[in-house]
Amino acid sequence: MRLLRTPTLDLATPENALAPEVKERKVIIDLKDVKKVYQMGDLEVHALQGVNLKIYEGEFVSIMGPSGSGKSTLMNILGVLDQPTHGEYYLDGVNVERLRENQLASVRNKKIGFVFQSYNLLKRTTALRQVELPLIYAGASNRMKRAKAALTAVGLERRMDHLPTELSGGQQQRVAIARALVNEPAMILADEATGNLDSKSGSEVLQIFQRLNEEQGITVVFVTHDPWIARHSKRLIMLRDGKVVADQPVPQPLKAGEQDRPSEAAELETIFKSTYYGATKEEFN
Numbered sequence: 168m169r170l171l172r173t174p175t176l177d178l179a180t181p182e183n184a185l186a187p188e189v190k191e192r193k194v195i196i197d198l199k200d201v202k203k204v205y206q207m208g209d210l211e212v213h214a215l216q217g218v219n220l221k222i223y224e225g226e227f228v229s230i231m232g233p234s235g236s237g238k239s240t241l242m243n244i245l246g247v248l249d250q251p252t253h254g255e256y257y258l259d260g261v262n263v264e265r266l267r268e269n270q271l272a273s274v275r276n277k278k279i280g281f282v283f284q285s286y287n288l289l290k291r292t293t294a295l296r297q298v299e300l301p302l303i304y305a306g307a308s309n310r311m312k313r314a315k316a317a318l319t320a321v322g323l324e325r326r327m328d329h330l331p332t333e334l335s336g337g338q339q340q341r342v343a344i345a346r347a348l349v350n351e352p353a354m355i356l357a358d359e360a361t362g363n364l365d366s367k368s369g370s371e372v373l374q375i376f377q378r379l380n381e382e383q384g385i386t387v388v389f390v391t392h393d394p395w396i397a398r399h400s401k402r403l404i405m406l407r408d409g410k411v412v413a414d415q416p417v418p419q420p421l422k423a424g425e426q427d428r429p430s431e432a433a434e435l436e437t438i439f440k441s442t443y444y445g446a447t448k449e450e451f452n
């Protein structure tokens with residue numbers, strides 16, 4: 168299936184992506200000409216090729232793009248798990264390049280909650296203990312109480328003593344989310360957090376993200392291959408070949424769990440109507 172191709176990509180200007188009231192908020196992520204080159208022997212892989220991006224406090228952003236377009240590379244940089252090879256990243260006004268390793272670890276632990284596609288849970292560790300670990304690492308008090316509250320917030324109050332093998336995929340991902348939010352981070356970064364989940368579990372995860380965003384003002388940035396999931400965000404950024412090729416608001420973001428999913432063709436049509444940039448449908452799967 169070939170969809171309409173927009174001849175110009177002037178939608179890529181970030182100015183178009185934001186409602187005026189959003190721009191009055193604090194900039195939490197500010198990338199200036201960020202490039203990432205991986206050295207593979209003699210070969211250089213240009214995973215990011217000059218990304219400029221501002222994300223404001225309280226935004227709910229999805230990132231899409233074909234496989235290999237640099238989404239995970241970008242997320243790892245945003246989560247200070249990795250550093251750019253060129254350009255600057257200001258997180259909450261601080262240039263992360265200037266931070267020492269222990270300061271980076273502290274930013275990672277306190278400001279950012281990271282959720283991965285493969286839940287990254289410890290095998291022989293109960294849900295409660297998994298969620299307590301970041302608190303132990305941060306030297307926080309009231310650890311048990313806070314871990315229980317985080318698990319309750321994701322609907323797992325009756326699964327606290329379960330090991331990962333005793334939980335469904337969706338439940339394991341919710342443990343990972345509880346672990347990401349237990350330190351009350353300013354920002355949640357999720358790299359295909361719903362990628363391994365069936366649509367009901369995916370919808371539950373989305374509901375949690377939307378609630379955190381609406382009720383607590385937590386900034387959420389997530390990567391997805393799924394246009395339907397992306398339609399639940401408020402702003403959609405498209406990457407291609409390590410560049411931002413489109414950046415625009417999502418018209419009437421969906422509420423998780425409230426609508427039935429339309430046919431795949433219809434949803435692709437809707438989301439790509441104005442931002443489609445020439446990839447084949449297969450590249451998004």
Ligand SMILES: Nc1ncnc2c1ncn2[C@@H]1O[C@H](COP(=O)(O)OP(=O)(O)OP(=O)(O)O)[C@@H](O)[C@H]1O
Binds near residue numbers: 205206213234237240
């Ligand atoms: N550690 C690494 N060393 C070398 N090259 C890498 C490394 N990580 C990623 N790359 C390369 O950088 C490019 C971007 O990879 P990245 O993982 O960011 O893509 P992606 O958009 O997340 O793809 P996917 O949708 O498949 O997860 C790819 O060409 C990839 O092969």
Ligand SMILES: [Mg+2]
Binds near residue numbers: 238239240358
């Ligand atoms: Mg990836």
